[in-house]
Amino acid sequence: MKVHKEKSSDKEEKLLVTLLARTKMSESCPVAYRFIKITDSQGLESTRVLVPARALVSVSELKKTLLKCGHNPNVTKEYWIRAHQEIIKETDKIITLCYKPGFYGDVYLRVNDKAIGKVKEDKPVLHPDAKNHLPVEDKQETLKLWKMNVAPYALHSSRIMLALCCGFSGFLLKLSGMEGGGFHLWGMSSIGKTSSAYILASLAGSPKDVVVLWNNTDKGLEEIAVAHNDSYLVLDESKLLDKDVLAAAKIMQNRVYTLSGGKGKTRSAMYENKVAEWQVSIFSTGECSLQQLAASGNVERLEGENVRVIDVNADAGAEMGIFESLPDGINSSNELVHAIKDATHHYYGSAKPAFLKRLVADIQDDRESVKRKLEKGIEFFLNKHQVDRNSGIQVRIAKRFAIAYVAGSMAVKYGVLPFTKQDVMKGISTCYLDSLEVVLSEPEVMKSPLGRSFDAIIDFCKKDDLLNLIGNDRVTQTAIKKAPVIIHKVKGRTVYAVDKDLVHNCLPKSQRKGILMLLTKQGVLLSDTNKEYSTIQIVYKRKQVGRRYCFICKKLDKLIEE
Structure with a gap:
């Protein structure tokens, strides 16, 4: 007689799914879900997923859904029946589906679906459809190591200090009642702007996952802004917007206004057929200031636009790009830029949750007390800088920097930043005072972002005793060299032909490439074909007399006048 092996009983087969909660049906959430936990067969790892109610109509439908979610397929038919019974059972635990991360009451919902703070009502959970543009906020290494290896760079750059504090201020916007907005760090390439963006990004995750490029679609940027709600948004490379200056100016103007205003333009089924809404702190970088971009495209700036996202010159004035000093063991700003890139891609993701954990605890303990301290800190900044309270523009500009100062000071208090409040004030105050020269001026006077380093070359070109070779055939090669x-004719244009060593000595290596590339793009500097920039061979009386940088006289003169 044939003997059949006895199958394992249901009781011996461990259930790998657990019902955690259900969603509440409402006008904003017409589809019901079950919130479940799926554990691997070893019981070591688990994932939490939302299962739509339509998947519960039969055991086979649920099986398909769970397998798509990564459930172990090596289980019996009886197991799937038990799993179905587990998920459809009654529960009084309810979650609220949310379409964006951020504050819900006194609880902060992160992009990884983890709620920070004690949940007193229904637990907030991100809707499955809301996860398309969520940033990846991974953590690598501890907060202690981030404080040792990344944060201290802010002590060598007021611009980096501003970037860090701008990030923390995003968590305070709702509490302060301020609209979204922030700063646009502008200047030549290779000046260190991206270093500021990298350090800011490292608060939440790896820079490669957190930094967003400006050249997304309008709809894409709106969805990205929603995904960064009640936080900060890092936007890099505004030069990528459009090759046409007028088009780029209009695109930038509209996007700055939309992003800071916190309201989208198109209705979406994802947001209950309403427009998207968000509140973010913005930190942007680009080669031109927003004023310069508007002036170049002859675009009239909208009222209040220049105080929503404020231009800050990346050049800190110490001939080291964004840096005012160098750390021990670092010999150049270029070396420092590479050190920052390496550090921020190795230590990241610990500062944001640490700050939010303390902030949410304070808010849940005494919300009004936190709000009063925030308002007091803003007033302290305004009083210290003697801001004219009768000028609405000056007050709004100062408040944008003030909330960054308060946020940085709170990060110091919470043990997230290894500085003093005085360090924070010094960095923010420096950027504030530098920005006033630009923000309160007319846009027409700021058309060239060349900075101080180009002044010496201009001074040489303005001298009265320049050697003019045009129509002069009595000059020796020695005199020319x-x-x-x-002054000479090159490619049919009258140019200032400047000795290449003079240019290299005047322009710091960290800024040289960016400045010369920009001048070539603007048609001020001649270059060889298919080169981003270059020297040109000077020919006099049919003989080559050396290569020089050739600036078209009319265009450089116009630049000097402006």
Whole structure:
């Protein structure tokens, strides 16, 4: 007689699914879900997923859904029946589906679906449809190591200090009642702007996952802004918007206004057929200031636009790009830029949750007390800088920097930033005072972002005794080679032909490439074909007399006048 092996009983087969809660049906959430936990067969790892009610109509439908979610397929038919019974059972635990991360009451919902703070009502959970543009907020290494290896760079750059504090201020916007907005750090390439963006990004995750490029679609940027609600948004490379200056100016103007205003333009089924809404702190970078971009495209700036996202010159004035000093063991700003890139891609993701944990605890303990301290800190900043309270524009500008100062000071108090409040004030105050020269001026006077380093070259070109080779055939080759600047015809254009060593000595290596590339793009500097920038061979009386940087006289003169 054939003997059949006895199958394992249902009781011996461990259930790998657990019902955690159900959603509450409402006008904003017409589809019901079950919130479940799926554990691996070893019981070591688990994932939490939302299962739509339509998947519960039969055991086979649920099986398909669970397998798509990564459930172990090596289980019996009887197991799937038990799993179905587990998930459809009654429960009084309810969750609220949310379409964006951020504050819900006194609880903060992160992009990884973890709620920070004690949940007193229904637990907030991100809707499955809301996860398309969520940033990846991974953590690598501890907060202690981030404080040792990344944060201290802010002590060598007021611009980096501003970036860090701008990030923390995003968590305070709702509490303060301020609209979204922030700062646009502008200047030549290779000046260190992206270093600021990297350090800011490292609060929440790896820079490669957190930094967003400006050249997304309008709809895409709106969805990205929603995904960063009640937090901060890092936008890099505004030069990528459009090759046409007028088009780029209009695109930038509209996007700055939309992002800071916190309201989208198109209705979406994802947001209950309403427009998307958000509140973010913005930190942007680009080669031109927003004023310059508007002026270049002859676009009239909208009222209040220049105080929503404020231009801050990336050049800190110490001939080291964004840096005012160098840490011990670092010999150049270029070396420091590479050190920051390495550090921020190794230590990240610990500062944001640490700050939010303390902030939410304070809010849940005494919300009004936190609000009063926030308002007091803003007033302290305004009083210290003697802001004219009768000027609405000056007050709004100062408040944008003030909330960054308060946020940075809170991060110091919470043990997230290894500085003093005085360090924070010094960095923010420096950026504030530098920005006033630009923000309160007319846009037409700021058309060239060349900075102080180009002034010496301009001074040489403005001298009265320049050697002019045009129509002059009595100059020796020796005299030509000794002259720092000559006037000559090159490619049919009258140019200032400047000795290449003079240019290299005047322009710091960290800024040289960016400045010369920009001048070539603007048609001020001639270059060889298919080169981003270059020197040109000077020919005099049919003989080559050396390569020089050739600035078209009319265009450089116009630049000097402006």
